Amino acid sequence: MGKFKRKIIQVCSALLYNAYLKGFITGRIYRGDLKFICAPGLNCYSCPAAVTACPLGALQNALLSLNYHIGWYILGIIALYGVIFGRFICGWLCPFGLIQDLLYKIKSGFKIKKSKFTRWLAYLKYFILIYLVIITPLYYAAPGFCKYICPVGTLSSLALIANPANHNLLNMLGFLFANKFIILIALSLACIICYRTFCRFICPLGAIYGLFNKINILGVKLDNNKCVNCNACIKTCKLDIKHVGDRECIHCGECIKSCGYDAIYFRKLKLNLNFKQDI
């Protein structure tokens, strides 16, 4: 599958999650029943155009509501997306992934290549997942990631604040917003020189989906019988993978063209009634 096809799917999914374009004009968010559905990718529900909920925001909210009931719904949704897509979502269905892909296309003097350091830094997103997404809501009663880091939420706030209908929000800007705005700018600049900085080092949703990457139904797969261990796929990949389809792989399929032995292909959905493992 070509790069162009992936871009089209990324744009379509971004439009699908943000189909309430009228929200940009009115400055009001969509409040319909579709917000019952969580989008697979990172897409803030406070974006004026968003018609779906954010899985990461919903997860933190479920942890905040743990005194009332267990958030089975969001756990089920994440498990469902994880087992079907895994990090295929990051490569194909995440609007912020698309933004990062476009930022990396901006020509700059130098680009930071993957290294042992970036591979080590990739563990940072697991720390963020545990501390800001799980511990902070449970012990400090705040959605830590949304409140202190999420650049998608900051983009949403810019879309809301830019609308004259929301001029009252301008009076509420303070340290938290300044902090998040600086993070957004820093991440945007970093994405120009370092491919998918946010996905690789920060995104807790990618960290969760990465845990499903060995068993996800859709995505790239390496045929060990054809592979000659030339590592052309790993050299081509801009992410911190150790092998095709591991937890850092976003299943973009760029490696398929680099393989001279046709050992990499996209998994197809097939139901094996004998329940033999197809991984």
Added chain:
Amino acid sequence: MGRLQVLILILAVIFIIAGILNGSALDVLFKASNICMECIGLG
């Protein structure tokens, strides 16, 4: 699909149904239908 995938799929569906029944799905709808002040850096 292997046994593990089918098992997780079934569990995921059971969790979603349980979530609809226990009200956690409504929590998602309620949260998403209002501007999240923390998310936009104002709360």
